[in-house]
Amino acid sequence: MKISLKKKILDKNEECALQNKAFFADNNTFCVNVISSPGSGKTTILSRTVGDLKDRLRIGVVEGDIRTDTDAKKIRSAGAAAVQIETKGTCHLSAEQVTGALGAIGAADLDIVFIENVGNLVCPSAFDLGEQARTVVLSLPEGDDKPIKYPGTFAKADVLLINKMDLVDFVDFDLDRVINHVRTLKPDIQIFQVSAKTGEGLQAWYDWLTKKADAKQPKDD
Amino acid sequence: MKISLKKKILDKNEECALQNKAFFADNNTFCVNVISSPGSGKTTILSRTVGDLKDRLRIGVVEGDIRTDTDAKKIRSAGAAAVQIETKGTCHLSAEQVTGALGAIGAADLDIVFIENVGNLVCPSAFDLGEQARTVVLSLPEGDDKPIKYPGTFAKADVLLINKMDLVDFVDFDLDRVINHVRTLKPDIQIFQVSAKTGEGLQAWYDWLTKKADAKQPKDD
Numbered sequence: 001m002k003i004s005l006k007k008k009i010l011d012k013n014e015e016c017a018l019q020n021k022a023f024f025a026d027n028n029t030f031c032v033n034v035i036s037s038p039g040s041g042k043t044t045i046l047s048r049t050v051g052d053l054k055d056r057l058r059i060g061v062v063e064g065d066i067r068t069d070t071d072a073k074k075i076r077s078a079g080a081a082a083v084q085i086e087t088k089g090t091c092h093l094s095a096e097q098v099t100g101a102l103g104a105i106g107a108a109d110l111d112i113v114f115i116e117n118v119g120n121l122v123c124p125s126a127f128d129l130g131e132q133a134r135t136v137v138l139s140l141p142e143g144d145d146k147p148i149k150y151p152g153t154f155a156k157a158d159v160l161l162i163n164k165m166d167l168v169d170f171v172d173f174d175l176d177r178v179i180n181h182v183r184t185l186k187p188d189i190q191i192f193q194v195s196a197k198t199g200e201g202l203q204a205w206y207d208w209l210t211k212k213a214d215a216k217q218p219k220d221d
Numbered sequence: 222m223k224i225s226l227k228k229k230i231l232d233k234n235e236e237c238a239l240q241n242k243a244f245f246a247d248n249n250t251f252c253v254n255v256i257s258s259p260g261s262g263k264t265t266i267l268s269r270t271v272g273d274l275k276d277r278l279r280i281g282v283v284e285g286d287i288r289t290d291t292d293a294k295k296i297r298s299a300g301a302a303a304v305q306i307e308t309k310g311t312c313h314l315s316a317e318q319v320t321g322a323l324g325a326i327g328a329a330d331l332d333i334v335f336i337e338n339v340g341n342l343v344c345p346s347a348f349d350l351g352e353q354a355r356t357v358v359l360s361l362p363e364g365d366d367k368p369i370k371y372p373g374t375f376a377k378a379d380v381l382l383i384n385k386m387d388l389v390d391f392v393d394f395d396l397d398r399v400i401n402h403v404r405t406l407k408p409d410i411q412i413f414q415v416s417a418k419t420g421e422g423l424q425a426w427y428d429w430l431t432k433k434a435d436a437k438q439p440k441d442d
Binding site for chain 1: 258366
């Protein structure tokens, strides 16, 4: 019974994920699902990304949190449309929740939609939201053993942002260990070392995003 | 169906939790369930606690991780019995898993059993493991908004360890904001500001633990 119910929930999610995927394809919108532990800096990265790219790309953000809408407010302050989903205890976003949010941010007219998932390095990775790329954020203070301990999450990522590089002199973190291990889990992963606080390294992330968004068909404004 | 299955899983867990609770009471063992995000420093805190208290108290640790037994090895190096539970993808420990581990660390003869839960600030808080106290670890780099975003986890904690105080000059973290908010969620919570790296503040945590362990009936050696 346990297995069949789990299958049922995942089947329902998969159905909505396919619907989202079709929506993004039809509207030439590039969608990135952003996953990390609590406090790795997802919102700061996205706020800065919005601020730095908003004159070049039309961006919207779907925010997932157990409680509060503070992250959506931060994104709006940075200059993008944002909608907050409060999961009220659930540890991940579902594709169905994302479907409901796309209208609210006018996703059909956007170049990029970010989905900031609930802060959790385990559960969100099991739920396809219909995104075209998945970005995992790992911050230096979390430690260099995380890819070994949470292999499933890193193995499904297209991009790894190693954040809080500004703390490199104050915490023990073996960058080579992380990079080598992540590449054994996902050989073609893109890895960018960044600091959302200082801006260090973000240009490479912006270049990757812009290239992906530009690869979509041009839209009428 | 979804609700009834969830109830069934929680009922099964509750049954095993009661069994563990009785075991700890019968054996005068103080059991602490330690919960946090990945990388907040649980293992470092426990390793240091073992090293500093092992001449005074008999300590064992049940380690929960998605993958790897590196944490159990660290605890053994520090001088305590440890058993690793690899959950293979599941985002929290269950009471049943803990029951199975108690024999392996000889818990009946111990003064304190720590359960280091899977790194996850959401799911573990819903599962009673039969512990007598719950400790949540929050590290400075995770940010001062975590109690607001994850209220359920903090509301069920008996102790909050604010870790990585050695980084206080390098990250933005409003200590008063956290302490005030956590106290609204759980007025009688014990809060200790510590650095597992430097040892700062750990004595108050040790005093709390020792007092709790001493409150149990004395054992025959």
